[in-house]
Amino acid sequence: LVVAADGIHSTVRHALFPDHPGPVYSGFTTWRTVVPLPGVRFASHETWGPGRLWGTHPLKDGRVYAYAAALAPAGEHAADDERAELLRRYGDWHDPIPAVLAAARPEDVLRHDVHHITEPLPAYHHGRVALVGDAAHAMPPTLGQGGNQAVEDAVTLAHHAGDLSAYTADRLPRTTGIARRAVRAARLGLMTDRAGIAVRDTAITVLSRAVPALLLRSFDEVASWRPPTSDAVSFGAEPRQ
Ligand SMILES: Cc1cc2nc3c(=O)[nH]c(=O)nc-3n(C[C@H](O)[C@H](O)[C@H](O)COP(=O)(O)OP(=O)(O)OC[C@H]3O[C@@H](n4cnc5c(N)ncnc54)[C@H](O)[C@@H]3O)c2cc1C
Known part of the structure:
Protein backbone atom coordinates (compact mmCIF):
# COMPACT_ATOMS: atom_id res chain seq x y z
CA LEU A 1 0.00 0.00 0.00
CA VAL A 2 1.26 3.47 -0.94
CA VAL A 3 -0.28 6.39 0.95
CA ALA A 4 0.04 9.69 -0.91
CA ALA A 5 -0.17 12.55 1.58
CA ASP A 6 1.77 15.04 -0.50
CA GLY A 7 -0.55 18.01 -0.15
CA ILE A 8 -2.45 20.36 -2.41
CA HIS A 9 0.08 20.28 -5.26
CA SER A 10 0.30 16.48 -5.07
CA THR A 11 2.65 14.93 -7.59
CA VAL A 12 1.02 11.55 -6.99
CA ARG A 13 -2.48 12.90 -7.76
CA HIS A 14 -1.18 14.25 -11.06
CA ALA A 15 0.52 10.93 -11.88
CA LEU A 16 -2.62 8.89 -11.10
CA PHE A 17 -5.17 11.27 -12.65
CA PRO A 18 -3.26 13.26 -15.31
CA ASP A 19 -6.47 14.64 -16.84
CA HIS A 20 -7.66 16.15 -13.57
CA PRO A 21 -7.35 19.98 -13.67
CA GLY A 22 -5.85 20.20 -10.15
CA PRO A 23 -6.30 23.08 -7.73
CA HIS A 116 -8.82 24.47 -3.75
CA ILE A 117 -9.94 21.59 -5.92
CA THR A 118 -13.19 22.45 -7.72
CA GLU A 119 -13.70 19.18 -9.57
CA PRO A 120 -13.78 16.11 -7.31
CA LEU A 121 -11.42 13.30 -8.27
CA PRO A 122 -13.07 10.19 -9.74
CA ALA A 123 -11.62 8.16 -6.83
CA TYR A 124 -9.26 8.56 -3.89
CA HIS A 125 -7.33 5.47 -4.91
CA HIS A 126 -5.82 3.83 -7.95
CA GLY A 127 -4.51 0.29 -7.70
CA ARG A 128 -2.81 0.07 -4.32
CA VAL A 129 -2.21 3.82 -4.00
CA ALA A 130 -4.49 5.87 -1.72
CA LEU A 131 -4.66 9.68 -1.62
CA VAL A 132 -5.35 11.38 1.71
CA GLY A 133 -5.77 14.98 2.83
CA ASP A 134 -5.22 17.91 0.48
CA ALA A 135 -3.83 15.54 -2.15
CA ALA A 136 -7.37 14.13 -2.41
CA HIS A 137 -9.64 17.10 -1.62
CA ALA A 138 -7.97 20.47 -0.98
CA MET A 139 -10.66 22.87 0.20
CA PRO A 140 -10.76 26.53 1.32
CA PRO A 141 -10.05 26.95 5.06
CA THR A 142 -13.40 28.69 5.68
CA LEU A 143 -14.83 25.78 7.69
CA GLY A 144 -11.52 24.88 9.33
CA GLN A 145 -11.86 21.37 7.90
CA GLY A 146 -8.90 20.67 5.60
CA GLY A 147 -6.67 19.22 8.32
CA ASN A 148 -9.61 17.60 10.10
CA GLN A 149 -10.67 15.77 6.96
CA ALA A 150 -7.10 14.59 6.43
CA VAL A 151 -7.19 12.97 9.88
CA GLU A 152 -10.57 11.36 9.12
CA ASP A 153 -9.08 10.03 5.86
CA ALA A 154 -6.17 8.46 7.72
CA VAL A 155 -8.41 6.76 10.30
CA THR A 156 -10.79 5.49 7.61
CA LEU A 157 -7.93 4.27 5.44
CA ALA A 158 -6.59 2.24 8.37
CA HIS A 159 -9.97 0.46 8.44
CA HIS A 160 -10.14 -0.15 4.70
CA ALA A 161 -6.49 -0.79 3.90
CA GLY A 162 -7.35 -4.05 2.16
CA ASP A 163 -10.17 -2.65 0.01
CA LEU A 164 -9.38 0.79 -1.30
CA SER A 165 -12.68 1.05 -3.18
CA ALA A 166 -14.37 0.96 0.24
CA TYR A 167 -12.07 3.80 1.29
CA THR A 168 -13.13 5.89 -1.74
CA ALA A 169 -16.81 5.03 -1.20
CA ASP A 170 -16.56 6.16 2.42
CA ARG A 171 -14.57 9.35 1.96
CA LEU A 172 -15.32 10.84 -1.46
CA PRO A 173 -18.98 11.85 -0.91
CA ARG A 174 -18.36 13.28 2.57
CA THR A 175 -15.28 15.32 1.68
CA THR A 176 -16.85 16.54 -1.59
CA GLY A 177 -19.87 17.82 0.36
CA ILE A 178 -17.71 19.53 2.98
CA ALA A 179 -15.44 21.09 0.33
CA ARG A 180 -18.51 22.54 -1.45
CA ARG A 181 -19.76 23.95 1.85
CA ALA A 182 -16.36 25.53 2.47
CA VAL A 183 -16.55 27.23 -0.95
CA ARG A 184 -20.05 28.54 -0.13
CA ALA A 185 -18.83 29.76 3.29
CA ALA A 186 -16.00 31.66 1.58
CA ARG A 187 -18.46 33.32 -0.81
CA LEU A 188 -20.76 34.25 2.08
CA GLY A 189 -18.02 35.69 4.31
CA LEU A 190 -16.27 37.62 1.55
CA MET A 191 -19.23 39.17 -0.28
CA THR A 192 -18.72 42.66 -1.74
CA ASP A 193 -22.13 43.49 -3.20
CA ARG A 194 -23.92 45.88 -0.79
CA ALA A 195 -27.42 44.55 -1.46
CA GLY A 196 -26.21 40.97 -1.05
CA ILE A 197 -24.49 41.85 2.23
CA ALA A 198 -27.68 43.47 3.54
CA VAL A 199 -29.73 40.36 2.70
CA ARG A 200 -27.07 38.06 4.21
CA ASP A 201 -26.78 40.00 7.45
CA THR A 202 -30.56 40.32 7.87
CA ALA A 203 -31.11 36.61 7.16
CA ILE A 204 -28.45 35.55 9.66
CA THR A 205 -29.77 37.94 12.34
CA VAL A 206 -33.39 36.87 11.90
CA LEU A 207 -32.60 33.14 11.72
CA SER A 208 -30.30 33.25 14.75
CA ARG A 209 -32.99 34.98 16.79
CA ALA A 210 -35.76 32.65 15.61
CA VAL A 211 -33.74 29.47 16.08
CA PRO A 212 -30.91 30.01 18.58
CA ALA A 213 -27.76 28.01 17.80
CA LEU A 214 -29.06 27.27 14.30
CA LEU A 215 -25.72 28.15 12.73
CA LEU A 216 -23.88 25.92 15.18
CA ARG A 217 -26.36 23.10 14.66
CA SER A 218 -25.86 23.29 10.90
CA PHE A 219 -22.32 22.14 11.67
CA ASP A 220 -23.49 18.96 13.46
CA GLU A 221 -23.22 16.85 10.33
CA VAL A 222 -19.54 17.77 10.02
CA ALA A 223 -18.71 17.50 13.72
CA SER A 224 -20.64 14.30 14.49
CA TRP A 225 -18.35 12.06 12.41
CA ARG A 226 -17.40 8.76 14.00
CA PRO A 227 -14.69 6.36 12.80
CA PRO A 228 -15.85 3.23 10.96
CA THR A 229 -16.74 0.44 13.37
CA SER A 230 -14.56 -2.66 13.57
CA ASP A 231 -17.12 -4.80 11.66
CA ALA A 232 -16.59 -2.45 8.71
CA VAL A 233 -12.86 -3.21 8.65
CA SER A 234 -11.71 -4.66 5.34
CA PHE A 235 -8.36 -6.38 5.27
CA GLY A 236 -8.49 -7.71 1.72
CA ALA A 237 -9.54 -10.91 0.02
CA GLU A 238 -8.10 -13.23 2.66
CA PRO A 239 -10.39 -13.55 5.69
CA ARG A 240 -8.57 -12.54 8.86
CA GLN A 241 -7.83 -15.45 11.21
C1 LIG B 1 -4.75 29.77 5.68
C2 LIG B 1 -5.12 28.34 6.00
C3 LIG B 1 -5.83 28.07 7.17
C4 LIG B 1 -6.21 26.77 7.48
N1 LIG B 1 -6.92 26.52 8.62
C5 LIG B 1 -7.31 25.26 8.91
C6 LIG B 1 -8.05 24.98 10.10
O1 LIG B 1 -8.37 25.86 10.90
N2 LIG B 1 -8.41 23.69 10.34
C7 LIG B 1 -8.09 22.67 9.49
O2 LIG B 1 -8.45 21.52 9.75
N3 LIG B 1 -7.39 22.91 8.35
C8 LIG B 1 -7.00 24.17 8.05
N4 LIG B 1 -6.27 24.41 6.91
C9 LIG B 1 -6.03 23.32 5.97
C10 LIG B 1 -4.86 22.44 6.39
O3 LIG B 1 -3.69 23.22 6.57
C11 LIG B 1 -4.63 21.41 5.29
O4 LIG B 1 -5.86 20.84 4.89
C12 LIG B 1 -3.71 20.32 5.81
O5 LIG B 1 -2.44 20.86 6.11
C13 LIG B 1 -3.59 19.21 4.76
O6 LIG B 1 -2.70 18.25 5.28
P1 LIG B 1 -1.93 17.29 4.27
O7 LIG B 1 -1.08 16.43 5.15
O8 LIG B 1 -2.87 16.66 3.33
O9 LIG B 1 -1.02 18.27 3.38
P2 LIG B 1 0.18 19.21 3.84
O10 LIG B 1 -0.01 19.73 5.22
O11 LIG B 1 0.37 20.19 2.73
O12 LIG B 1 1.43 18.24 3.89
C14 LIG B 1 1.97 17.68 2.71
C15 LIG B 1 3.42 17.40 2.99
O13 LIG B 1 3.96 16.64 1.92
C16 LIG B 1 5.24 17.14 1.64
N5 LIG B 1 5.56 16.77 0.27
C17 LIG B 1 4.99 17.20 -0.88
N6 LIG B 1 5.56 16.60 -1.94
C18 LIG B 1 6.51 15.78 -1.46
C19 LIG B 1 7.43 14.89 -2.07
N7 LIG B 1 7.51 14.73 -3.39
N8 LIG B 1 8.27 14.19 -1.26
C20 LIG B 1 8.20 14.34 0.08
N9 LIG B 1 7.34 15.15 0.72
C21 LIG B 1 6.52 15.87 -0.05
C22 LIG B 1 5.12 18.64 1.85
O14 LIG B 1 6.37 19.22 2.06
C23 LIG B 1 4.26 18.68 3.10
O15 LIG B 1 5.03 18.62 4.27
C24 LIG B 1 -5.87 25.71 6.59
C25 LIG B 1 -5.15 25.99 5.42
C26 LIG B 1 -4.77 27.30 5.13
C27 LIG B 1 -4.00 27.57 3.85
Missing part, protein backbone atom coordinates in the same frame (compact mmCIF):
# COMPACT_ATOMS: atom_id res chain seq x y z
CA VAL A 24 -7.38 26.59 -8.72
CA TYR A 25 -6.95 29.94 -6.99
CA SER A 26 -9.91 30.54 -4.66
CA GLY A 27 -9.88 34.31 -5.20
CA PHE A 28 -8.66 35.28 -1.76
CA THR A 29 -5.52 35.50 0.29
CA THR A 30 -5.03 34.89 4.04
CA TRP A 31 -2.86 36.10 6.88
CA ARG A 32 -2.25 34.29 10.15
CA THR A 33 -0.42 35.18 13.33
CA VAL A 34 -0.06 33.95 16.92
CA VAL A 35 0.81 36.61 19.50
CA PRO A 36 0.93 37.03 23.27
CA LEU A 37 -1.76 39.49 24.36
CA PRO A 38 -1.57 39.73 28.15
CA GLY A 39 -4.21 41.85 29.85
CA VAL A 40 -6.42 42.28 26.78
CA ARG A 41 -9.92 40.90 27.35
CA PHE A 42 -11.97 39.99 24.30
CA ALA A 43 -14.58 37.56 23.05
CA SER A 44 -13.68 35.06 20.36
CA HIS A 45 -15.04 36.45 17.09
CA GLU A 46 -15.04 36.39 13.32
CA THR A 47 -16.01 39.75 11.79
CA TRP A 48 -17.06 40.21 8.18
CA GLY A 49 -16.47 43.39 6.16
CA PRO A 50 -16.95 43.87 2.43
CA GLY A 51 -14.60 41.40 0.73
CA ARG A 52 -12.57 40.76 3.89
CA LEU A 53 -12.84 39.19 7.31
CA TRP A 54 -10.89 38.90 10.56
CA GLY A 55 -11.03 36.31 13.35
CA THR A 56 -9.43 36.34 16.82
CA HIS A 57 -9.42 33.32 19.14
CA PRO A 58 -7.66 32.62 22.45
CA LEU A 59 -5.30 29.64 22.59
CA LYS A 60 -4.97 27.33 25.58
CA ASP A 61 -1.45 28.56 26.35
CA GLY A 62 -2.67 32.15 26.82
CA ARG A 63 -1.58 33.43 23.41
CA VAL A 64 -4.00 34.59 20.71
CA TYR A 65 -4.53 33.19 17.21
CA ALA A 66 -5.69 35.72 14.65
CA TYR A 67 -6.44 35.28 10.96
CA ALA A 68 -7.66 37.47 8.16
CA ALA A 69 -8.84 36.82 4.62
CA ALA A 70 -9.42 39.23 1.75
CA LEU A 71 -10.24 39.11 -1.94
CA ALA A 72 -7.00 39.82 -3.82
CA PRO A 73 -5.24 38.91 -7.06
CA ALA A 74 -3.18 35.71 -6.83
CA GLY A 75 0.48 36.17 -5.95
CA GLU A 76 0.15 39.69 -4.54
CA HIS A 77 2.48 40.65 -1.69
CA ALA A 78 3.00 43.86 0.28
CA ALA A 79 5.92 45.96 -0.96
CA ASP A 80 6.96 46.59 2.67
CA ASP A 81 5.75 43.76 4.94
CA GLU A 82 2.55 41.85 5.65
CA ARG A 83 2.03 43.32 9.12
CA ALA A 84 2.00 46.77 7.51
CA GLU A 85 -0.50 45.44 4.96
CA LEU A 86 -2.75 44.19 7.78
CA LEU A 87 -2.52 47.61 9.47
CA ARG A 88 -3.63 49.30 6.25
CA ARG A 89 -6.54 46.91 5.78
CA TYR A 90 -7.68 46.28 9.38
CA GLY A 91 -5.95 48.89 11.57
CA ASP A 92 -9.21 50.80 12.11
CA TRP A 93 -11.33 47.70 12.88
CA HIS A 94 -12.79 47.03 16.32
CA ASP A 95 -10.99 45.76 19.45
CA PRO A 96 -8.99 43.60 19.91
CA ILE A 97 -7.73 43.85 16.30
CA PRO A 98 -5.53 46.98 16.80
CA ALA A 99 -4.01 45.35 19.92
CA VAL A 100 -3.25 42.13 18.00
CA LEU A 101 -1.56 44.14 15.26
CA ALA A 102 0.43 46.14 17.79
CA ALA A 103 1.66 42.89 19.39
CA ALA A 104 2.66 41.24 16.08
CA ARG A 105 6.12 41.60 14.60
CA PRO A 106 6.38 41.57 10.78
CA GLU A 107 8.05 38.15 10.94
CA ASP A 108 5.09 36.78 12.97
CA VAL A 109 2.66 37.26 10.08
CA LEU A 110 2.15 34.46 7.53
CA ARG A 111 0.48 35.20 4.20
CA HIS A 112 -0.84 32.48 1.90
CA ASP A 113 -3.06 32.58 -1.16
CA VAL A 114 -5.81 29.97 -0.98
CA HIS A 115 -6.32 27.29 -3.62
Whole structure:
Protein backbone atom coordinates (compact mmCIF):
# COMPACT_ATOMS: atom_id res chain seq x y z
CA LEU A 1 0.00 0.00 0.00
CA VAL A 2 1.26 3.47 -0.94
CA VAL A 3 -0.28 6.39 0.95
CA ALA A 4 0.04 9.69 -0.91
CA ALA A 5 -0.17 12.55 1.58
CA ASP A 6 1.77 15.04 -0.50
CA GLY A 7 -0.55 18.01 -0.15
CA ILE A 8 -2.45 20.36 -2.41
CA HIS A 9 0.08 20.28 -5.26
CA SER A 10 0.30 16.48 -5.07
CA THR A 11 2.65 14.93 -7.59
CA VAL A 12 1.02 11.55 -6.99
CA ARG A 13 -2.48 12.90 -7.76
CA HIS A 14 -1.18 14.25 -11.06
CA ALA A 15 0.52 10.93 -11.88
CA LEU A 16 -2.62 8.89 -11.10
CA PHE A 17 -5.17 11.27 -12.65
CA PRO A 18 -3.26 13.26 -15.31
CA ASP A 19 -6.47 14.64 -16.84
CA HIS A 20 -7.66 16.15 -13.57
CA PRO A 21 -7.35 19.98 -13.67
CA GLY A 22 -5.85 20.20 -10.15
CA PRO A 23 -6.30 23.08 -7.73
CA VAL A 24 -7.38 26.59 -8.72
CA TYR A 25 -6.95 29.94 -6.99
CA SER A 26 -9.91 30.54 -4.66
CA GLY A 27 -9.88 34.31 -5.20
CA PHE A 28 -8.66 35.28 -1.76
CA THR A 29 -5.52 35.50 0.29
CA THR A 30 -5.03 34.89 4.04
CA TRP A 31 -2.86 36.10 6.88
CA ARG A 32 -2.25 34.29 10.15
CA THR A 33 -0.42 35.18 13.33
CA VAL A 34 -0.06 33.95 16.92
CA VAL A 35 0.81 36.61 19.50
CA PRO A 36 0.93 37.03 23.27
CA LEU A 37 -1.76 39.49 24.36
CA PRO A 38 -1.57 39.73 28.15
CA GLY A 39 -4.21 41.85 29.85
CA VAL A 40 -6.42 42.28 26.78
CA ARG A 41 -9.92 40.90 27.35
CA PHE A 42 -11.97 39.99 24.30
CA ALA A 43 -14.58 37.56 23.05
CA SER A 44 -13.68 35.06 20.36
CA HIS A 45 -15.04 36.45 17.09
CA GLU A 46 -15.04 36.39 13.32
CA THR A 47 -16.01 39.75 11.79
CA TRP A 48 -17.06 40.21 8.18
CA GLY A 49 -16.47 43.39 6.16
CA PRO A 50 -16.95 43.87 2.43
CA GLY A 51 -14.60 41.40 0.73
CA ARG A 52 -12.57 40.76 3.89
CA LEU A 53 -12.84 39.19 7.31
CA TRP A 54 -10.89 38.90 10.56
CA GLY A 55 -11.03 36.31 13.35
CA THR A 56 -9.43 36.34 16.82
CA HIS A 57 -9.42 33.32 19.14
CA PRO A 58 -7.66 32.62 22.45
CA LEU A 59 -5.30 29.64 22.59
CA LYS A 60 -4.97 27.33 25.58
CA ASP A 61 -1.45 28.56 26.35
CA GLY A 62 -2.67 32.15 26.82
CA ARG A 63 -1.58 33.43 23.41
CA VAL A 64 -4.00 34.59 20.71
CA TYR A 65 -4.53 33.19 17.21
CA ALA A 66 -5.69 35.72 14.65
CA TYR A 67 -6.44 35.28 10.96
CA ALA A 68 -7.66 37.47 8.16
CA ALA A 69 -8.84 36.82 4.62
CA ALA A 70 -9.42 39.23 1.75
CA LEU A 71 -10.24 39.11 -1.94
CA ALA A 72 -7.00 39.82 -3.82
CA PRO A 73 -5.24 38.91 -7.06
CA ALA A 74 -3.18 35.71 -6.83
CA GLY A 75 0.48 36.17 -5.95
CA GLU A 76 0.15 39.69 -4.54
CA HIS A 77 2.48 40.65 -1.69
CA ALA A 78 3.00 43.86 0.28
CA ALA A 79 5.92 45.96 -0.96
CA ASP A 80 6.96 46.59 2.67
CA ASP A 81 5.75 43.76 4.94
CA GLU A 82 2.55 41.85 5.65
CA ARG A 83 2.03 43.32 9.12
CA ALA A 84 2.00 46.77 7.51
CA GLU A 85 -0.50 45.44 4.96
CA LEU A 86 -2.75 44.19 7.78
CA LEU A 87 -2.52 47.61 9.47
CA ARG A 88 -3.63 49.30 6.25
CA ARG A 89 -6.54 46.91 5.78
CA TYR A 90 -7.68 46.28 9.38
CA GLY A 91 -5.95 48.89 11.57
CA ASP A 92 -9.21 50.80 12.11
CA TRP A 93 -11.33 47.70 12.88
CA HIS A 94 -12.79 47.03 16.32
CA ASP A 95 -10.99 45.76 19.45
CA PRO A 96 -8.99 43.60 19.91
CA ILE A 97 -7.73 43.85 16.30
CA PRO A 98 -5.53 46.98 16.80
CA ALA A 99 -4.01 45.35 19.92
CA VAL A 100 -3.25 42.13 18.00
CA LEU A 101 -1.56 44.14 15.26
CA ALA A 102 0.43 46.14 17.79
CA ALA A 103 1.66 42.89 19.39
CA ALA A 104 2.66 41.24 16.08
CA ARG A 105 6.12 41.60 14.60
CA PRO A 106 6.38 41.57 10.78
CA GLU A 107 8.05 38.15 10.94
CA ASP A 108 5.09 36.78 12.97
CA VAL A 109 2.66 37.26 10.08
CA LEU A 110 2.15 34.46 7.53
CA ARG A 111 0.48 35.20 4.20
CA HIS A 112 -0.84 32.48 1.90
CA ASP A 113 -3.06 32.58 -1.16
CA VAL A 114 -5.81 29.97 -0.98
CA HIS A 115 -6.32 27.29 -3.62
CA HIS A 116 -8.82 24.47 -3.75
CA ILE A 117 -9.94 21.59 -5.92
CA THR A 118 -13.19 22.45 -7.72
CA GLU A 119 -13.70 19.18 -9.57
CA PRO A 120 -13.78 16.11 -7.31
CA LEU A 121 -11.42 13.30 -8.27
CA PRO A 122 -13.07 10.19 -9.74
CA ALA A 123 -11.62 8.16 -6.83
CA TYR A 124 -9.26 8.56 -3.89
CA HIS A 125 -7.33 5.47 -4.91
CA HIS A 126 -5.82 3.83 -7.95
CA GLY A 127 -4.51 0.29 -7.70
CA ARG A 128 -2.81 0.07 -4.32
CA VAL A 129 -2.21 3.82 -4.00
CA ALA A 130 -4.49 5.87 -1.72
CA LEU A 131 -4.66 9.68 -1.62
CA VAL A 132 -5.35 11.38 1.71
CA GLY A 133 -5.77 14.98 2.83
CA ASP A 134 -5.22 17.91 0.48
CA ALA A 135 -3.83 15.54 -2.15
CA ALA A 136 -7.37 14.13 -2.41
CA HIS A 137 -9.64 17.10 -1.62
CA ALA A 138 -7.97 20.47 -0.98
CA MET A 139 -10.66 22.87 0.20
CA PRO A 140 -10.76 26.53 1.32
CA PRO A 141 -10.05 26.95 5.06
CA THR A 142 -13.40 28.69 5.68
CA LEU A 143 -14.83 25.78 7.69
CA GLY A 144 -11.52 24.88 9.33
CA GLN A 145 -11.86 21.37 7.90
CA GLY A 146 -8.90 20.67 5.60
CA GLY A 147 -6.67 19.22 8.32
CA ASN A 148 -9.61 17.60 10.10
CA GLN A 149 -10.67 15.77 6.96
CA ALA A 150 -7.10 14.59 6.43
CA VAL A 151 -7.19 12.97 9.88
CA GLU A 152 -10.57 11.36 9.12
CA ASP A 153 -9.08 10.03 5.86
CA ALA A 154 -6.17 8.46 7.72
CA VAL A 155 -8.41 6.76 10.30
CA THR A 156 -10.79 5.49 7.61
CA LEU A 157 -7.93 4.27 5.44
CA ALA A 158 -6.59 2.24 8.37
CA HIS A 159 -9.97 0.46 8.44
CA HIS A 160 -10.14 -0.15 4.70
CA ALA A 161 -6.49 -0.79 3.90
CA GLY A 162 -7.35 -4.05 2.16
CA ASP A 163 -10.17 -2.65 0.01
CA LEU A 164 -9.38 0.79 -1.30
CA SER A 165 -12.68 1.05 -3.18
CA ALA A 166 -14.37 0.96 0.24
CA TYR A 167 -12.07 3.80 1.29
CA THR A 168 -13.13 5.89 -1.74
CA ALA A 169 -16.81 5.03 -1.20
CA ASP A 170 -16.56 6.16 2.42
CA ARG A 171 -14.57 9.35 1.96
CA LEU A 172 -15.32 10.84 -1.46
CA PRO A 173 -18.98 11.85 -0.91
CA ARG A 174 -18.36 13.28 2.57
CA THR A 175 -15.28 15.32 1.68
CA THR A 176 -16.85 16.54 -1.59
CA GLY A 177 -19.87 17.82 0.36
CA ILE A 178 -17.71 19.53 2.98
CA ALA A 179 -15.44 21.09 0.33
CA ARG A 180 -18.51 22.54 -1.45
CA ARG A 181 -19.76 23.95 1.85
CA ALA A 182 -16.36 25.53 2.47
CA VAL A 183 -16.55 27.23 -0.95
CA ARG A 184 -20.05 28.54 -0.13
CA ALA A 185 -18.83 29.76 3.29
CA ALA A 186 -16.00 31.66 1.58
CA ARG A 187 -18.46 33.32 -0.81
CA LEU A 188 -20.76 34.25 2.08
CA GLY A 189 -18.02 35.69 4.31
CA LEU A 190 -16.27 37.62 1.55
CA MET A 191 -19.23 39.17 -0.28
CA THR A 192 -18.72 42.66 -1.74
CA ASP A 193 -22.13 43.49 -3.20
CA ARG A 194 -23.92 45.88 -0.79
CA ALA A 195 -27.42 44.55 -1.46
CA GLY A 196 -26.21 40.97 -1.05
CA ILE A 197 -24.49 41.85 2.23
CA ALA A 198 -27.68 43.47 3.54
CA VAL A 199 -29.73 40.36 2.70
CA ARG A 200 -27.07 38.06 4.21
CA ASP A 201 -26.78 40.00 7.45
CA THR A 202 -30.56 40.32 7.87
CA ALA A 203 -31.11 36.61 7.16
CA ILE A 204 -28.45 35.55 9.66
CA THR A 205 -29.77 37.94 12.34
CA VAL A 206 -33.39 36.87 11.90
CA LEU A 207 -32.60 33.14 11.72
CA SER A 208 -30.30 33.25 14.75
CA ARG A 209 -32.99 34.98 16.79
CA ALA A 210 -35.76 32.65 15.61
CA VAL A 211 -33.74 29.47 16.08
CA PRO A 212 -30.91 30.01 18.58
CA ALA A 213 -27.76 28.01 17.80
CA LEU A 214 -29.06 27.27 14.30
CA LEU A 215 -25.72 28.15 12.73
CA LEU A 216 -23.88 25.92 15.18
CA ARG A 217 -26.36 23.10 14.66
CA SER A 218 -25.86 23.29 10.90
CA PHE A 219 -22.32 22.14 11.67
CA ASP A 220 -23.49 18.96 13.46
CA GLU A 221 -23.22 16.85 10.33
CA VAL A 222 -19.54 17.77 10.02
CA ALA A 223 -18.71 17.50 13.72
CA SER A 224 -20.64 14.30 14.49
CA TRP A 225 -18.35 12.06 12.41
CA ARG A 226 -17.40 8.76 14.00
CA PRO A 227 -14.69 6.36 12.80
CA PRO A 228 -15.85 3.23 10.96
CA THR A 229 -16.74 0.44 13.37
CA SER A 230 -14.56 -2.66 13.57
CA ASP A 231 -17.12 -4.80 11.66
CA ALA A 232 -16.59 -2.45 8.71
CA VAL A 233 -12.86 -3.21 8.65
CA SER A 234 -11.71 -4.66 5.34
CA PHE A 235 -8.36 -6.38 5.27
CA GLY A 236 -8.49 -7.71 1.72
CA ALA A 237 -9.54 -10.91 0.02
CA GLU A 238 -8.10 -13.23 2.66
CA PRO A 239 -10.39 -13.55 5.69
CA ARG A 240 -8.57 -12.54 8.86
CA GLN A 241 -7.83 -15.45 11.21
C1 LIG B 1 -4.75 29.77 5.68
C2 LIG B 1 -5.12 28.34 6.00
C3 LIG B 1 -5.83 28.07 7.17
C4 LIG B 1 -6.21 26.77 7.48
N1 LIG B 1 -6.92 26.52 8.62
C5 LIG B 1 -7.31 25.26 8.91
C6 LIG B 1 -8.05 24.98 10.10
O1 LIG B 1 -8.37 25.86 10.90
N2 LIG B 1 -8.41 23.69 10.34
C7 LIG B 1 -8.09 22.67 9.49
O2 LIG B 1 -8.45 21.52 9.75
N3 LIG B 1 -7.39 22.91 8.35
C8 LIG B 1 -7.00 24.17 8.05
N4 LIG B 1 -6.27 24.41 6.91
C9 LIG B 1 -6.03 23.32 5.97
C10 LIG B 1 -4.86 22.44 6.39
O3 LIG B 1 -3.69 23.22 6.57
C11 LIG B 1 -4.63 21.41 5.29
O4 LIG B 1 -5.86 20.84 4.89
C12 LIG B 1 -3.71 20.32 5.81
O5 LIG B 1 -2.44 20.86 6.11
C13 LIG B 1 -3.59 19.21 4.76
O6 LIG B 1 -2.70 18.25 5.28
P1 LIG B 1 -1.93 17.29 4.27
O7 LIG B 1 -1.08 16.43 5.15
O8 LIG B 1 -2.87 16.66 3.33
O9 LIG B 1 -1.02 18.27 3.38
P2 LIG B 1 0.18 19.21 3.84
O10 LIG B 1 -0.01 19.73 5.22
O11 LIG B 1 0.37 20.19 2.73
O12 LIG B 1 1.43 18.24 3.89
C14 LIG B 1 1.97 17.68 2.71
C15 LIG B 1 3.42 17.40 2.99
O13 LIG B 1 3.96 16.64 1.92
C16 LIG B 1 5.24 17.14 1.64
N5 LIG B 1 5.56 16.77 0.27
C17 LIG B 1 4.99 17.20 -0.88
N6 LIG B 1 5.56 16.60 -1.94
C18 LIG B 1 6.51 15.78 -1.46
C19 LIG B 1 7.43 14.89 -2.07
N7 LIG B 1 7.51 14.73 -3.39
N8 LIG B 1 8.27 14.19 -1.26
C20 LIG B 1 8.20 14.34 0.08
N9 LIG B 1 7.34 15.15 0.72
C21 LIG B 1 6.52 15.87 -0.05
C22 LIG B 1 5.12 18.64 1.85
O14 LIG B 1 6.37 19.22 2.06
C23 LIG B 1 4.26 18.68 3.10
O15 LIG B 1 5.03 18.62 4.27
C24 LIG B 1 -5.87 25.71 6.59
C25 LIG B 1 -5.15 25.99 5.42
C26 LIG B 1 -4.77 27.30 5.13
C27 LIG B 1 -4.00 27.57 3.85
